[in-house]
Amino acid sequence: MTVSAEAIFDVLRQVRDPEIPTLNIVDMGLVREIRHTPEVIQVDLIPTFSGCPGLELMRREIERRLKDTWPEASEIRVRFQLKEPWTPERLSQDGQEQLRQAGIAPPHLGDAPLPCPICGSLNTRLNEVYASAACLSLYRCLTCHNPFSAFKPW
Ligand SMILES: [Zn+2]
Structure with missing residues (x-):
């Protein structure tokens, strides 16, 4: 080729x-x-x-x-x-969608509350600093009660 x-x-x-x-x-x-x-x-x-x-x-x-x-x-x-x-802006539209479907919140910067990738609620809480992967943190949504992962902040 x-x-x-x-x-x-x-x-x-x-x-x-x-x-x-x-x-x-x-x-x-x-x-x-x-x-x-x-x-x-x-x-x-x-x-x-x-x-x-x-x-x-x-x-x-x-x-x-x-x-x-x-x-x-x-x-x-x-x-x-x-x-x-x-930076998160480098994710393609497909990439953002695939992350959301995997239950992973898109990376965010700063102190803004992290929206739940499942229901969109901002009422979320950091559960575990060490999730399954070294670069992800585990959160829990207090509205829909689902756990989800998010990129660790810088
Ligand atoms: Zn939720």
Whole structure:
């Protein structure tokens, strides 16, 4: 297959954030820049949270998938770009919807109350600082009584 930005994006769409398996890294807004020649493929990513243990796993998976797709490429570089922080605005519409369906509140900044992704109530409470994933916190909605996860604040 010829190397093209579009084909690279198709490969990247198969990669999921290990912390949030419902969401692929393209919809998550993690892809900052793609450069390629027929021989060299370079992908720059923005990590959501630099402390996430899943980042290295994700990087290796991307490299493996790119190599499987273009075994003739002489160099594949996948780098995390730390200069520019990831912000929730980078999520695509699909990404926001997928997060909501997974019961994960979209990341929020500041002290604003966190809306429940299930019923929209602002009457929510932090339950557990350590949820199932290192980058998520567990909340409970006091209106619909459902638990939900949210990104840990910066
Ligand atoms: Zn609720």
